[in-house]
Amino acid sequence: MFSIGELSKRTKVKVPTIRYYEEMGLLAEAERTSGNQRRYDKTGLERLSFIRHARDLGFSIEAILSLIELQEHPDRSCQGATEIAKSQLTDVRAKIKKLRALEKELVRMSKGCEGDGVSEDCYVLASLADHNLCHREH
Amino acid sequence: MFSIGELSKRTKVKVPTIRYYEEMGLLAEAERTSGNQRRYDKTGLERLSFIRHARDLGFSIEAILSLIELQEHPDRSCQGATEIAKSQLTDVRAKIKKLRALEKELVRMSKGCEGDGVSEDCYVLASLADHNLCHREH
């Protein structure tokens, strides 16, 4: 049994974030000492590692709640979990696509002024002022 | 001179968002009718288009405030504006990199269970529970 600080160190999740996860129902309410401090064991550690890993992969708290529920019903885990992962993948791909368009636009904008440190016709500002100067959608 | 609703239609920025931008100092305080309603002209329209375009490109409100300030000092506009754009570009590239790593991981996870609709050893859940199953950093 170890404290919330120890759990924090082992999982690299900050202490207030652990309490927040508990409040959100991601973590079961921890056992307490007589003095009301939280104590955790291996189970808590594994659960929090799972949560952290899912968050790192961009899953929302809501999605993680679903995944946890699925964990508790192994009979229908796989399909549901795979669906959630695929939906997450779709999101990620959409974001990548959008960011790539932005990247191209920003490269073009940044290059405009290169060299002439001072100018009244800044290309960055001109591009922002007039969307027609953009080469593609974003 | 036109109303906030008209401005909203022309720029595709929602009415409460326009008011929010005014409060944040991105838009100058609009003129008012005798009945206290906001009225805008071409200048307001251009400024809001600029803001919307910058937001679409992912610039923060703070960054936009800087860009607007630079617009008002044409002598030092270009360098400052280009710096802000480049910093934005760096951010965007970092995000893309991270998302690509996530994409690969999610593809791998999603594929694990394909075919066997029901299984106790769901690959998605197993992967989330044990980071060691991941093939690369994220």
Next chain:
DNA sequence: CTTGAACCTCTAGTCACTAGAGGCATTACA
């Protein structure tokens, strides 16, 4: 047994909006 670090709860702040309540202004039409 004392000290200091770690813990507790609670409230409020972050960013960039969005939603809703309750009330006044404007406009279109009869």
Next chain:
DNA sequence: TGTAATGCCTCTAGTGACTAGAGGTTCAAG
């Protein structure tokens, strides 16, 4: 000119996923 519909006003509170701080209690080491 009357009235009804629509649009506008301000203000407060909510979103997601935390983070920061105040003010107080408990634990573990020496």
